[in-house]
Amino acid sequence: MNTEMILKNKKIPADAMPIAEQLAGDGERVLFAIVGDLSLKGKYADTVIFFTETALVAYDGVPGESVRYAYADMEEVVSKRMYGNATLSAKMKDGRRRVFFRYTYAVAALCDAAALFVSHVRDGQDLQEELAIMAVTFERALSVCPKCGRTLLHPGAECIMCRSKKKIIKKLYKYIQPQMPMIILCIFLSLFTTFMALVPPTITGFIVDSVFGGGETQYAVFAGIQQWLGNDTHRLLLTMILCLLFTYILQYGVGIIRAYLMRTVGDRAVADLRNDIYRKAQYLPMKFYDKTSTGSVINRIAGDSNTLQTFMLRITQEAVVHFFQMIGIIVIMLALNPSLTLLSLFPIPIIVILTRIFSLKIRPYYRRIWRRWSSVFATLADTIPCVKVIKSFTGEKRSAERFEEKNAEWLSMDLRLGKIATAFPQCVSFFVTCGSLIIWAVGGTNVINGVGGYSAGLIVSFISYASMFYNPVTFFANLSDSFQGALASTEKILDILEAEPETQSESHVVPDKLQGKIEFLHVGFSFDRTKKVLDDVTLTIQPGEVVGIVGTTGSGKSTLINLLMRFYDGYSGEILVDGHNIKNFDLSAYRSQIGYVQQEPMMFSDTIFRNIAYSNPDATIEDVIHAADVANAHGFIVRQPDAYDTMLGERGVGVSGGEKQRLSIARAVLLDPSILIFDEATAAVDSETEHLIQEAIDRLIAGKTTLMIAHRLSTLRRANRIIVVDQGRVIENGTPEELMALKGKYYKLVQIQSMTQEAEAMREEENF
Amino acid sequence: MERIYLTASDRVEKFENNLVTVHFADGSVMEGLEPRRLFPVSLLDKYITLLDSEGVEKCVIRALAELPQESRAVLQGALDDYSLVPHITRILESVEKYGTLRWTVETDRGIKSFDIRNRNHDIRVNRDGSIRVRDADDNRYIIEDYHTLDNRSRKALLADL
Structure with a gap:
């Protein structure tokens, strides 16, 4: 038998192979195998547990020994997580509990799934379906990077840590490419400024040697000028100064243009990138936002693209200039005097090594400071929104102290960094200066001794060149740090750019006006595919029906809605609207037929008018006013000083929760959808507002298929059908009267609520 | 309805x-x-x-x-x-203290001093290019066309836009 074919998490150890072979020999098909890491006695060992269609066979690492248990003999199979290890055991039909597999948490997820598999198969559930669930679990367990072992985002994804850096740069190049002509122009300008920067030391050398010292010059240009001015030293000096001035003007003038162009290039590239990230973020599925905090997405769009901007500016502006400068200086220095060049290069290795040591030493500090800063920030973000809680428990002093504590930690760490960070540039300057001392010492001695080729001017030019040379050196020594930072940011950004967008199906049926018939056919759903949130839900809702969905928290009511809205697509079974599978509809066209009113209405910080018109930007003013009126919102809008022009989310604008809810209903009215969904729309408002909202809802739902999730059963008085959901299953389904007669869960809920309502009414009477 | x-x-x-x-x-x-x-x-x-x-x-x-x-x-x-929305014709003085902006302006209804709390929210450019100003007491002012303001006012205004 070919063991390659078996579903497994690791290569099956050779000692266990005979078992597999024997099973195959007996005609049993091994479905999957889990390679464990602990023996039953708790020692590390290569153990295996095989699962066939009817039994499991455990091998505990002792060659030749294995135990076999038939699923049919088991009463209950449990994967029990203990501390640092877990066991797979079963309560047998004979009443004894058998532990047959022990393992660390590394394979616990697989064994959890296996336990479910065994009990489901024993109960006679579909083998293929259960096997498919196992396959997914395996796939997930195996989706680690083969290089570094980190868990991947999704199976088959490229590991972010191990992704080749070249590829990242390539991705970034896409944003730089449109700017290429400008970049090339800038490089030419850089060449020019670099060349200009190299002129002055030669001139100063000439001034020292020929103007002051009256010596011969080796440059034909200078000799020509000298001759032309007739050796008048004053005029010669003045001419040279003018030459210097002219060079400086050219150098810095062109420098301004180049710097401006470069900045434009960098800014444009980053703006493009930021646009792309934001657009992409709009189309990411809800699943992505479940896993990634909104804060981190925002940070990637705002923060990380800024880091990149800084880096791009650095690399495009400074790196180019520094590079050419370095080359230019070395060439000139070598031409002037090769031996002095070697001498002046002497401190460079020291500087490079120092810079490396420094940056290695300083990096952890930055990380530590960052961590302390983020804890300061977290304190802020935690406490400011909760200021009501703080005040009500008189925790002002405590929270101030907590903040001070965090801030003090940040301060002390920052000061520690300060000590090193300020000392380093000084040290570098010191070594640079020492480098010039060597030139003075050796070169100067040679000048005094009259060694051929050495003059005072040469020494002066040399020292200027040498000091110019150290700038690019320290720059490049430090570049790798900002390169690392930029890479980290790029990776985080690419994480978004390369994430899978919401799945669009092949066929894009654009629905006309939907009738609103909704069918759930054997729908099952699970967020992690191990625990089912919805289990085999089948129900049909006729057009125009008003359906109340009732159930305890976590029963799966909201998931029903989430699936219908196509926020999640990974469910089994089918959801049909008007007889079409909703996965075949064009996503945006489909969603635009559904009006969705949430428990906590979200308003953009824009005017009331534009907030309502958000659902239909083409609506006329009168449509919007009418929608507001239907939603019982017009009245309070008119009372605002700025009426429809009122900016929401601003100081002084008191729009209450109930009013916001009515605005969001107005949105739904304006959309004129075929299907309406209310997700606890009146859960957070008082009874009077509830009445206003109810009135609005009643007007809105006329003739439309309506789904209402509600805790308060009073909200559901208009419902002509109630669905009771419990633990992912529809347990009751019928008219309110039928369900009351059934005396089931709905009956109980009604009983409980009418009791509390009576109590509430009594309390209200007492108070008013 | x-x-x-x-x-x-x-x-x-x-x-x-x-x-x-x-x-x-x-x-x-x-x-x-x-x-x-x-x-x-x-x-x-x-x-x-x-x-x-x-x-x-x-x-x-x-x-x-x-x-x-x-x-x-x-x-x-x-x-x-x-509705009383004075038209600002000149900004005589614009001083910032402790993050609050204090303007003294000449309007079609006379001279008035007021505080602006949040320059981002309270000084806004409308779609037609006019500028709407809201003071700390929720009074409103309008600058119809800032191009017609004198240089000094324009400078004071642009510093806050």
Whole structure:
């Protein structure tokens, strides 16, 4: 038998192979195998547990020994997580509990799934379906990077840590490419400024040697000028100064243009990138936002693209200039005097090594400071929104102290960094200066001794060149740090750019006006595919029906809605609207037929008018006013000083929760959808507002298929059908009267609520 | 949910103060209505609602321009009475202290000093290019066209935009 074919998490150890072979020999098909890491006695060992269609066979690492248990003999199979290890055991039909597999948490997820598999198969559930669930679990367990072992985002994804850096740069190049002509122009300008920067030391050398010292010059240009001015030293000096001035003007003038162009290039590239990230973020599925905090997405769009901007500016502006400068200086220095060049290069290795040591030493500090800063920030973000809680428990002093504590930690760490960070540039300057001392010492001695080729001017030019040379050196020594930072940011950004967008199906049926018939056919759903949130839900809702969905928290009511809205697509079974599978509809066209009113209405910080018109930007003013009126919102809008022009989310604008809810209903009215969904729309408002909202809802739902999730059963008085959901299953389904007669869960809920309502009414009477 | 929109054949007369009386073409009359703009910032001459003393909407005017001259003048007067939005013609002084901006301005209604709390929210450019200013007490001012301001005012303003 070919063991390659078996579903497994690791290569099956050779000692266990005979078992597999024997099973195959007996005609049993091994479905999957889990390679464990602990023996039953708790020692590390290569153990295996095989699962066939009817039994499991455990091998505990002792060659030749294995135990076999038939699923049919088991009463209950449990994967029990203990501390640092877990066991797979079963309560047998004979009443004894058998532990047959022990393992660390590394394979616990697989064994959890296996336990479910065994009990489901024993109960006679579909083998293929259960096997498919196992396959997914395996796939997930195996989706680690083969290089570094980190868990991947999704199976088959490229590991972010191990992704080749070249590829990242390539991705970034896409944003730089449109700017290429400008970049090339800038490089030419850089060449020019670099060349200009190299002129002055030669001139100063000439001034020292020929103007002051009256010596011969080796440059034909200078000799020509000298001759032309007739050796008048004053005029010669003045001419040279003018030459210097002219060079400086050219150098810095062109420098301004180049710097401006470069900045434009960098800014444009980053703006493009930021646009792309934001657009992409709009189309990411809800699943992505479940896993990634909104804060981190925002940070990637705002923060990380800024880091990149800084880096791009650095690399495009400074790196180019520094590079050419370095080359230019070395060439000139070598031409002037090769031996002095070697001498002046002497401190460079020291500087490079120092810079490396420094940056290695300083990096952890930055990380530590960052961590302390983020804890300061977290304190802020935690406490400011909760200021009501703080005040009500008189925790002002405590929270101030907590903040001070965090801030003090940040301060002390920052000061520690300060000590090193300020000392380093000084040290570098010191070594640079020492480098010039060597030139003075050796070169100067040679000048005094009259060694051929050495003059005072040469020494002066040399020292200027040498000091110019150290700038690019320290720059490049430090570049790798900002390169690392930029890479980290790029990776985080690419994480978004390369994430899978919401799945669009092949066929894009654009629905006309939907009738609103909704069918759930054997729908099952699970967020992690191990625990089912919805289990085999089948129900049909006729057009125009008003359906109340009732159930305890976590029963799966909201998931029903989430699936219908196509926020999640990974469910089994089918959801049909008007007889079409909703996965075949064009996503945006489909969603635009559904009006969705949430428990906590979200308003953009824009005017009331534009907030309502958000659902239909083409609506006329009168449509919007009418929608507001239907939603019982017009009245309070008119009372605002700025009426429809009122900016929401601003100081002084008191729009209450109930009013916001009515605005969001107005949105739904304006959309004129075929299907309406209310997700606890009146859960957070008082009874009077509830009445206003109810009135609005009643007007809105006329003739439309309506789904209402509600805790308060009073909200559901208009419902002509109630669905009771419990633990992912529809347990009751019928008219309110039928369900009351059934005396089931709905009956109980009604009983409980009418009791509390009576109590509430009594309390209200007492108070008013 | 039917809304009554005034037509050109309906007449609006002054009632008292900023209140008006509407004579409908069919002979019915509504007294003591208060005209208010539904879009006091973005649409000054359109969508005027008329509220009774309880604040309940009685009818709506689509556009002032649709009404006869006399009715229009009455409504315009009533609306102007209701809302006071001085036009800033000159910014005499702009001082910032502790994050609050204090402006002294010359308006079509005289000289006034006020505080602006949040320059981002309280100084806004409208779509038509006019600039709306809100002070710490929730009073509103408007700068119709900042190009017509003198240099000094413009500088003071641009520093905050």
